Amino acid sequence: MHGDVHAQFAGVTRVYPGAGGHAPVHALGPINVDLHKGEFFAVVGPSGCGKSTFLEVLAGLQQPTVGTVTFEGRAVAGEVPDGVGVVFQEDASFPWLTVWGNAAFGLQRQGTAPAEVRRRVDDALAFMGLKDFAKAYPSQLSGGMRQRVCIARTLVLQPRLILLDEPFGALDAQTRLLMGDEVLKLWRTTGATVLLITHALDEAAMLADRVGAMSARPGRFIEIIETHWPRDRDSTIVAEPTFGEITGRLWERLRGESLKALGHSGQPPAAALAAE
Amino acid sequence: MTRAGWIRLLVIVAMIGALELACRLNFIDHRVMIPPSQMATALITMLASGQLNDDIVRTLGVIAIAVALSVVFGFALGLIIHALPRLRAALDPFFATYYAVPVFIFYPVMIAIFGLSLVPIVLMGVATAIVAMIIATLNGLDRIPRVLTKVARVHRMGRLATALQLQLPAAAPYLFTGVKLSVSYAFIAVIAAEFILAPAGLGRDIANAYADFNNRRMYALMLLVLLIATVVNAGLHAWDLRWAKRRGARPS
Numbered sequence: 001m002h003g004d005v006h007a008q009f010a011g012v013t014r015v016y017p018g019a020g021g022h023a024p025v026h027a028l029g030p031i032n033v034d035l036h037k038g039e040f041f042a043v044v045g046p047s048g049c050g051k052s053t054f055l056e057v058l059a060g061l062q063q064p065t066v067g068t069v070t071f072e073g074r075a076v077a078g079e080v081p082d083g084v085g086v087v088f089q090e091d092a093s094f095p096w097l098t099v100w101g102n103a104a105f106g107l108q109r110q111g112t113a114p115a116e117v118r119r120r121v122d123d124a125l126a127f128m129g130l131k132d133f134a135k136a137y138p139s140q141l142s143g144g145m146r147q148r149v150c151i152a153r154t155l156v157l158q159p160r161l162i163l164l165d166e167p168f169g170a171l172d173a174q175t176r177l178l179m180g181d182e183v184l185k186l187w188r189t190t191g192a193t194v195l196l197i198t199h200a201l202d203e204a205a206m207l208a209d210r211v212g213a214m215s216a217r218p219g220r221f222i223e224i225i226e227t228h229w230p231r232d233r234d235s236t237i238v239a240e241p242t243f244g245e246i247t248g249r250l251w252e253r254l255r256g257e258s259l260k261a262l263g264h265s266g267q268p269p270a271a272a273l274a275a276e
Numbered sequence: 277m278t279r280a281g282w283i284r285l286l287v288i289v290a291m292i293g294a295l296e297l298a299c300r301l302n303f304i305d306h307r308v309m310i311p312p313s314q315m316a317t318a319l320i321t322m323l324a325s326g327q328l329n330d331d332i333v334r335t336l337g338v339i340a341i342a343v344a345l346s347v348v349f350g351f352a353l354g355l356i357i358h359a360l361p362r363l364r365a366a367l368d369p370f371f372a373t374y375y376a377v378p379v380f381i382f383y384p385v386m387i388a389i390f391g392l393s394l395v396p397i398v399l400m401g402v403a404t405a406i407v408a409m410i411i412a413t414l415n416g417l418d419r420i421p422r423v424l425t426k427v428a429r430v431h432r433m434g435r436l437a438t439a440l441q442l443q444l445p446a447a448a449p450y451l452f453t454g455v456k457l458s459v460s461y462a463f464i465a466v467i468a469a470e471f472i473l474a475p476a477g478l479g480r481d482i483a484n485a486y487a488d489f490n491n492r493r494m495y496a497l498m499l500l501v502l503l504i505a506t507v508v509n510a511g512l513h514a515w516d517l518r519w520a521k522r523r524g525a526r527p528s
């Protein structure tokens with residue numbers, strides 16, 4: 001599983017500068033981690049811990065305050081590198097275009113030949129189970145389907161690194177398991193490196209080769225757990241004992257951090273009160 | 277047509293029928309109102325003779341100019357005000373109360389400045405319509421999802437491409453609402469301004485007919501104005517519906 005380094009964080013810290021009288025926010029780091037070529041890496045952590053910041057720094061959407069991020073050996077600086085696709089937490093489908101138009105957007109911008117656009121978009125829509133909805137508009141689809149549209153829009157550009165920021169955050173648990181299967185299929189078929197941000201421990205444990213557990217803000221990896229799942233896994237592994245072990249271990253590491261994120265000090269309430 | 281549509285049509289037909297009957301049976305004095313059927317025949321005769329052509333062209337032309345100016349400058353001002361949050365905060369109460377103030381009272385002032393020409397009428401139309409467009413533009417810009425800027429960067433789009441290919445279409449439904457409102461407001465302001473004081477135009481025609489006790493002409497002209505307003509609004513509404521169907525939840 002430990003192939004070539006595909007992307008690397010070296011001493012990366014991100015501090016949001018204070019604006020309008022607000023204090024600066026130290027959101028992330030220091031982070032040192034390598035993503036290997038073709039691996040499925042998941043990041044879990046309490047909300048507000050810096051997961052999206054981590055992803056956006058890797059995508060080149062934000063600059064590290066300290067340290068460097070490299071993708072395929074080149075420093076990521078100020079722009080999204082070629083070969084990186086991003087699916088955001090928010091619904092980013094274009095309501096004014098059909099599903100087909102959404103998926104074709106990136107290729108048409110690049111000036112790809114129409115026949116090639118048609119071929120790749122049709123493939124991507126078929127792959128994402130959207131073939132029958134090609135002429136529909138996003139408003140006619142469910143939230144899960146709309147996220148698929150966004151994935152298809154990314155997929156047609158044949159990214160080598162796919163970044164997914166809580167793409168199923170708004171979906172119910174069963175739909176999320178099924179979407180997890182889709183993502184696994186996508187990962188296997190494309191051979192791309194996948195980074196999945198999630199707040200769901202089970203999702204991370206089920207999908208990833210490695211799961212990075214992130215501390216409360218500023219986000220740092222407290223532990224990176226290897227799952228040793230076979231490559232052709234699917235959501236049925238949630239029934240395996242190892243799955244419970246991994247999820248349990250993640251929760252053990254993250255419980256204190258989640259309490260911190262809730263505003264607790266990590267001590268029992270009585271001790272916290274006494275310390276006032 | 278939908279069920280509601282049929283019912284609406286039925287209500288209108290019934291009301292016109294009742295009015296016709298009331299006039300014919302002299303419940304309503306013919307010096308007060310003529311039967312709708314006579315309004316229609318009078319209007320058809322007047323239209324056929326071509327005597328209304330100049331006034332129709334003039335009034336609709338003035339409205340079109342007022343709408344065009346309102347939409348273009350309202351949009352531009354909206355962009356500027358949106359980019360300057362402090363200015364916006366200062367102007368917000370003004371926008372919120374604008375339509376509570378009868379801007380119309382400034383019409384005599386404008387005539388005093390610009391004389392009895394097209395200019396004060398166009399300005400009245402713009403003064404009434406432009407703020408609706410500014411407010412709609414601000415609203416539309418506020419509602420552009422922030423994630424689109426990130427999407428733009430993932431696709432390595434420049435400022436202009438982002439604005440034209442992502443932000444403009446995202447805000448389009450709100451901008452269209454502004455256009456619709458501008459049309460309605462300009463229509464009202466222009467006809468009213470002509471009515472009060474103007475050398476020509478449909479509003480002036482109605483006022484003249486009234487002064488001459490020419491009921492046939494007055495009611496025919498009123499019917500014409502109503503018909504034009506209805507057709508224009510129905511057209512805009514139909515267009516709006518087509519969008520709404522595609523884009524789901526929409527304003528207004």
Ligand SMILES: Nc1ncnc2c1ncn2[C@@H]1O[C@H](COP(=O)(O)OP(=O)(O)O)[C@@H](O)[C@H]1O
Nearest residue numbers: 016025027046047048049050051052053054217
């Ligand atoms: N543009 C910003 N300016 C200031 N603080 C920010 C900004 N974006 C995020 N933050 C703060 O940084 C922290 C991490 O945010 P984020 O990476 O979005 O967390 P997560 O995705 O894990 O929920 C949060 O406390 C958030 O409030």
Ligand SMILES: [Mg+2]
Nearest residue numbers: 051052089166
């Ligand atoms: Mg986030």
